[in-house]
Amino acid sequence: MAQLKLNHLKLDHIAVVVKDIEKAVDFYSKAFALDFEEIAEHALPPDVLTRGKPTPYTMKVTFAPFGPLRLELVQVVEGECIYTEFLKEYGEGIHHLGYEVEDIEKEVANAEAQGLEMICYLKMLGIMAFAHFDPGKTNGVRIELVQENVRERIMAKLAEA
Numbered sequence: 001m002a003q004l005k006l007n008h009l010k011l012d013h014i015a016v017v018v019k020d021i022e023k024a025v026d027f028y029s030k031a032f033a034l035d036f037e038e039i040a041e042h043a044l045p046p047d048v049l050t051r052g053k054p055t056p057y058t059m060k061v062t063f064a065p066f067g068p069l070r071l072e073l074v075q076v077v078e079g080e081c082i083y084t085e086f087l088k089e090y091g092e093g094i095h096h097l098g099y100e101v102e103d104i105e106k107e108v109a110n111a112e113a114q115g116l117e118m119i120c121y122l123k124m125l126g127i128m129a130f131a132h133f134d135p136g137k138t139n140g141v142r143i144e145l146v147q148e149n150v151r152e153r154i155m156a157k158l159a160e161a
Contacts, residue, residue: 009107012100012146013063013070017083018092021060021075034064034071041077050082050120057081072098082120082132086142096132096142104131104147111145124150 018024021039028034039062046054057079063070074095076083086095101107108118108131120132129150135142
């Protein structure tokens with residue numbers, strides 16, 4: 001198998017799964033002088049598939065600039081998903097490295113052609129918004145590909161309809 005090549009992708013964020021996002025924001029703000037965005041709550045639809053099965057969930061999320069990257073904090077408030085699986089197995093901690101990509105479908109196909117297994121993804125309005133890969137194939141590091149400018153792409157797709 002060829003070695004996976006991610007060097008052309010832009011590392012966008014490091015995601016940390018937490019049990020209490022307000023407590024985590026307080027800690028990281030004080031410990032590292034980070035300035036977080038407002039905490040947003042998102043209800044993800046049944047379009048989110050994990051290992052081929054619908055896994056809708058509701059999450060709270062926030063980001064803060066963290067050097068050249070962003071730190072993402074994620075708290076699941078309802079439902080079962082890859083984040084709750086992680087919490088049960090490992091507790092709070094670094095969940096994934098998030099790479100922003102221009103053409104997510106192309107990059108997913110590239111990763112799969114190199115032997116990676118996509119375990120979770122969201123495809124909205126014909127636009128795949130994110131994809132997570134099995135960490136067993138990436139030396140234990142969870143990799144997420146995120147469609148760049150996904151909000152703008154969704155609005156453009158809606159305008160076409």
